[in-house]
Amino acid sequence: MSIVAAHGLQKGYGNHIVLRSADLIMEPGERVGVVGLNGAGKSTLGKLLAGVETPDGGTIARRRGARIEYLEQVPQLDTSMTAEQLVMQGLTAWSDAVARHTEASSALADPNADHERLLEDQSRAADEVERLGGWDQSHRVHAVLNNLGISQRDVPVKSFSGGELRRVALARLLVSRPDLAILDEPTNHLDAETVEWLEQHLIEEFPGAVLLITHDRYLLDNVAQRTVEVADGEAFSYDGGYERYLEQKAERLSLAARTEQNRQNFLRREIEWLRRMPKARTTKQQARIDRAESAIAAPKPKQEQKVSLELDVSRAGKTLLELRDASVEIPGRTLIEKLTLFVVQGDRIGIVGPNGAGKTTLFRAILGDHPLASGTVNVGKNTKVAYFDQKRSGLDDSKSIWDNVTGDQSRIELGGEVIDPRSYLERFAFDSHKQRQPVGSLSGGERARVALARLLRQSANLVLFDEPTNDLDVATLGAVESMLVDFGVTALIVTHDRYFLDRVATSILAFEGDGQVIHYPGNYDTFRRLRAEAREARKAAAKAAPVAAAAPAAASQRPGSKKKALSNAEERELSSLPDKIDRAEQLAASITTKMGDPATYAGGGDIAALNRELAAARAEADKLTARWEELEAKKSAAT
Known part of the structure; x- marks a missing residue:
């Protein structure tokens, strides 16, 4: 049913x-x-x-x-509760099933009870418990929270961001089943x-x-x-799914267009006949007149609303933005450590990484709103930066779409062309009636389109997009993608939308954790492949690294054994290790810089080989550091 x-x-x-x-x-x-x-x-x-x-x-x-449960775009949660408590609320149906199972099991102890019915009740309750995730729920709750990036399970969620609250609500729904x-x-x-x-x-x-x-x-x-x-x-x-939908929709629209064309052809023939017909009307003639009038009265198929976007790209130098050994910190944490990045005309760099990794903070540093801990950010002399804020904070909810986008201007200039504001807003699928609606009454996606309309009025040659795909419908996303590619827009794009990145990104900047930000060539699919290769190479390098013999260390821990100082060879090795560690770390840093230089990819560099070299350099630095710590510990124990 x-x-x-x-x-x-x-x-x-x-x-x-x-x-x-x-x-x-x-x-x-x-x-x-x-x-x-x-x-x-x-x-x-x-x-x-x-x-x-x-x-x-x-x-x-x-x-x-x-x-039936509904995940709202803005969930209403009791913010005095912890994330774990809120998610456990989703186990109501599971708790009821466990209670029914316990009740049936207890009742079976009564020799006068209807054992057949109770066994059926017990079995049904057990099946329901299994369907809802099994008997151990705490492990499943923790797993879902971890996978959704909620690490602070035991603190009240009143300090959580809107995105974190939404992930808690999603976790509760998934656990609820x-x-x-x-x-x-x-x-x-x-x-x-x-x-x-x-x-x-x-x-x-x-x-x-x-x-x-x-x-x-x-x-x-x-x-x-x-x-x-x-x-x-x-x-x-x-x-x-989506691809099949596009194919079938195209077929439906094509059929509708052919039907409308046939209707128009029929109307032309009938109108011509009506003009020539004799005044005396027979039954057959009247039927033909009725068919013609019916065809005339039939509603025309509605034209599908389309979003058409363009950006007035101003002239700029070859290099629009340079970051050299840029480090970004927040209290108690390094978000970005010594990032070197060159952004040249035509680059569309996708930026990916976990929530809270520092992607938006990178944009704030580029815009001068967050200080660098070290290094430099240089914006080109002729670079004009436009910023698409993920919070859409520039919008005035009390004003209409028209007022938010046009202000008090009666015309809009775009690429040297003067455009009527009404026509400009229609490009964003806002008809004349909609244009007068207050922004506060709009859906999240409509608000995003208003923000886009404001942004694209600017004459810019470098656009920072912070989560542009949030809330936008697929038609508008397609229009944004086409604009970026067709107009050769240079952009840095923070987004989780893999399809979007595969269509537009020329390279990917990945936040890998612990301040490490790696620049990969190609779109998202290429990035996933290269990162997987790098991880495998790192594992192989670590596995191949010689493991320090444990036997002497174990012997020194035997009861009654006398702790020995370092041998002369170990003393020489210990004194040489800091320089070796520095060289290994410098090699890793130079490879990372090379991977962030567009010239590497223009020259057809072997990116897979660079990934292997980087993994080997990092593994060598880790191995040398571990050996230094081992010798220092041995030296300290002997004193």
Whole structure:
């Protein structure tokens, strides 16, 4: 039986009609993706199915006893509780099943009880416990929190950022294992590796049905078995993930275009006949007139709203930005250690790494809003920087879209062309009615489009994008990608969107932890391959490194044995080790600098070989440091 079946759903807010006649059925275990323009009604559909909101019309039938849970874009949590306490709230159904099992087991001790019924109750409860994750839940709760990057499990979440709170809410829902999970933009505030974990978790471990409202096209392709597009107040269903959706939608639009062309051809013929027809009307003539009038009255298919973007790229020198041995710190922690990076015209550098690694702080350092601990940042003489803030903090919620973008100007200049503000905003899929809406009433994606419209008015030649893909619909993402590539925009892009990076990135800057930031050539897929090769090379180098013999050290610890000072050879070795360690670390630093120099890739350098050299240099430095610590410990023990 279907978990939920919705037919003819209608929903409006004031004079704005969002859904006119939307149908959607969810079957047990089914994974469905939802796409559509921002403001089309995707979140509204999810809220109606979950019972968070009620429809103005239509019907929703939910299976009796079915648990449906909804991940909001801005979850409401009790911030006095810890992350672990909040996630444990998701175990209500599991606790009920355990209680039913315990009750049935205890009742079986009564010789007069209905043992057959109690055994059935016990078995059903045990099956439900297993379906909800088994008997040991604490391990699973900790595993989900760790995989979602929540390390502070035992402190109140009142100090957590919005992104961290959302990850706690996602963890609670995943642990809960409802019959239907409705996830509204679940990848926002997740780094790329965590998105990959979520993807595998939904496919391999989550037993319930999933409705994914998301702009993450790889997530849709890999997880969704069916894709629903919300458009013009309706829900159109397509088999398969994102790529299959694109293929089938193109076929549907092509068929609609052919149907409309046939209608127009028919109308031309009928109008010509009507002009020539005799005044006396026969029954056949009247029927033909009726068909013509019906065709004339038929509604034309709506033109799909499209987003069309361009950037006024001002002239600049070859090198727009230089970082030389730049180190960035926050109290008690080094985020970036001695990063050297050259940004030249046409570079589109994707920036990836865990949440809190320092990606946004790097942007603040480039903009001069965060001091460097050491090193230099040099912005080119003719470089004009534009910054896309992930918080969209430049928007005034009380003002309309029009006022936020145009201010008090009656025209917009873009690339030497004067554009009517109304036409400019229509490029961002804001019609004349929408342009007068206050920004505070918009969805997250619509707000992002307003921020884009403001940004692209600037004449810039270097753009810093901080999570530009958050909340944007797939159509707008495609337009941003096309703009970056077609206009040769130079950009640094912090994003978790793997599809986006594969389409636009010319290289990847990866935050690897402990202040290490490595520059890899190519797009995200190339980065993953090169990083995997580097890790394997590092493992191989570490494995091949000679291991210090443990026997003499063990002998020195035997009861009654006399501790000996270093031998002459060991004294000479100890005194030589600091210089050797410095040389190994300098070699690793020089290789890292070389990997950050665009000239390395322009000359067709062997990147895999550089990765192996870097891994070997780091392994050598680690081995020498371990030997120095061993000899120092032995020397101290003898004194």
